[in-house]
Amino acid sequence: MASNALVMPDLISQIKPDNIPQHIAIIMDGNGRWAKKRGMPRVVGHHSGVRSVREVTEAAAQAGVRYLTLYAFSTENWNRPPAEVTALMSLLVETIKGEIRDLNRNGVRLMAIGELESLPEATYNTLMEGLESTRDNTRITLVLALNYSSRWELARAARTLAQQAQSGHLNPSDIDEKVFESALATHGIPDPDLLIRTSGEARLSNFLLFQSAYAELYFTHVFWPDFGKNELYEAIINYQQRERRFGKTSEQIKT
Ligand code: FPP
Numbered sequence: 001m002a003s004n005a006l007v008m009p010d011l012i013s014q015i016k017p018d019n020i021p022q023h024i025a026i027i028m029d030g031n032g033r034w035a036k037k038r039g040m041p042r043v044v045g046h047h048s049g050v051r052s053v054r055e056v057t058e059a060a061a062q063a064g065v066r067y068l069t070l071y072a073f074s075t076e077n078w079n080r081p082p083a084e085v086t087a088l089m090s091l092l093v094e095t096i097k098g099e100i101r102d103l104n105r106n107g108v109r110l111m112a113i114g115e116l117e118s119l120p121e122a123t124y125n126t127l128m129e130g131l132e133s134t135r136d137n138t139r140i141t142l143v144l145a146l147n148y149s150s151r152w153e154l155a156r157a158a159r160t161l162a163q164q165a166q167s168g169h170l171n172p173s174d175i176d177e178k179v180f181e182s183a184l185a186t187h188g189i190p191d192p193d194l195l196i197r198t199s200g201e202a203r204l205s206n207f208l209l210f211q212s213a214y215a216e217l218y219f220t221h222v223f224w225p226d227f228g229k230n231e232l233y234e235a236i237i238n239y240q241q242r243e244r245r246f247g248k249t250s251e252q253i254k255t
Contacts, residue, residue, distance in 0.1 A: 011233035015063055019240050021193035023067035024060060024232075025208055025215070028052070030199025030223030037223075043087045048225035050095050057108060059229035061140040063236060067189055068142050071207050075115070075149035089123045092146070096130040103130070107139025113185035114148030143189060150209035157183035186211055194239045196232075198224045216242050 028049060035045030053070060060068045072092065078085060096110075103110060110130045119127070127146070160183045164170035170179075181187060192208060192215045200221040204212065218235045220227070245253055 011230050011237060012059075012063060015233060015236050016240050017064065020064045021216075021236060021239055022065070023069065023190050023192045023194075024065050024235075025069040025071075025192035025195045025212070026056070027071045027195070027197040027201075027205060027207055028224040028227075029197055029201055031225060033199065034223035034225045042084060043091075045223075045225055046088060046091055050091065052224055052227050053095070054099070054102075055228045056232050057140065057142055058106065059232045061106065061108065063233065065236075066140060067192075068140060069113075069145060069186075069189075069192065069208070070142070071145045071148070071205075073114075073146045073148070074206060075147055075152050076206065078147075089120050093122050093126045096126045100130055100133050103134050103142075104137065107137045108134060109137040109139075109141045110134045111141055111143045111189070112146055113143060113153070114146040115152060116146060119147055141189070143186075145207065148185070149206040151206055153185050154210060156185075181210075184210060191215065193244075194218060194235065196220070196235050198222055198227050214244070214246055216244065 031045030031049045032042040033045070034048065035042050038044075057068060073088060077088070080088075102108075112127055112131060116124060116127065123146075127144075157180060161170060161175055161179070165172050165175075186208070191211045191213070195204075195208070195212050195215040196218045197203075198220055200219070202219045208215075216239050218238060220231065220235070222231055243250060243253060
């Protein structure tokens with residue numbers, strides 16, 4: 001449970017139901033520092049981070065959010081100490097296996113974006129089981145970004161379209177934003193309306209760069225293991241106070 005969940009009232013009542021972000025993307029950061037602050041190994045922080053994943057997914061579903069994308073493992077995360085990488089991969093297997101029943105009970109559909117084929121076999125196989133078993137759920141879609149980076153995704157999209165053009169299936173002059181989007185790993189998923197990063201860092205770290213063109217950015221100092229239901233609702237309330245102009249003027253938006 002989030003650290004301040006006991007003292008703060010449930011904030012869901014302050015959320016306007018007619019302006020819920022359809023898609024929230026989160027860069028879950030600060031697990032290592034959370035553990036270090038407590039004199040514990042980094043991996044304990046990752047284990048505690050799973051609790052936040054569970055709480056935030058349920059809270060998002062309760063608020064009516066349709067898509068929640070979590071940056072669980074970036075292409076660059078392979079550069080971490082091998083023991084931490086192994087621990088993260090095992091944690092993913094353990095978590096997905098352990099949560100499938102609850103995901104189904106709560107109507108959560110699991111999806112994944114990233115270079116999934118390069119994941120360790122056990123992680124890949126468990127992930128595929130999770131995707132298959134939850135595919136008919138409709139309450140909320142939980143998208144795990146695994147072995148994901150935007151530059152990988154953008155280069156792959158360019159490669160796919162170039163191959164289609166080379167084989168005569170695509171006219172290069174037909175490539176517009178929509179065609180390009182169709183070659184992304186997120187094809188079919190609406191762009192994030194709100195992108196959250198925890199732990200005080202204020203960068204996008206190669207995450208959903210194309211898709212976040214008009215996302216509202218929200219940075220909080222809270223470490224991921226301390227980010228729970230109320231922290232998510234604070235972010236949504238903050239989002240609802242913003243004016244999204246998509247390049248238009250404020251006056252145009254109000255008319
Ligand atoms: C960032 O904290 C966290 C990660 C790179 C991994 C996130 C993984 C989980 C929360 C567990 C598994 C997730 C799912 C979806 C089942 P950090 O290690 O970069 O923290 P630091 O910046 O303090 O070092």
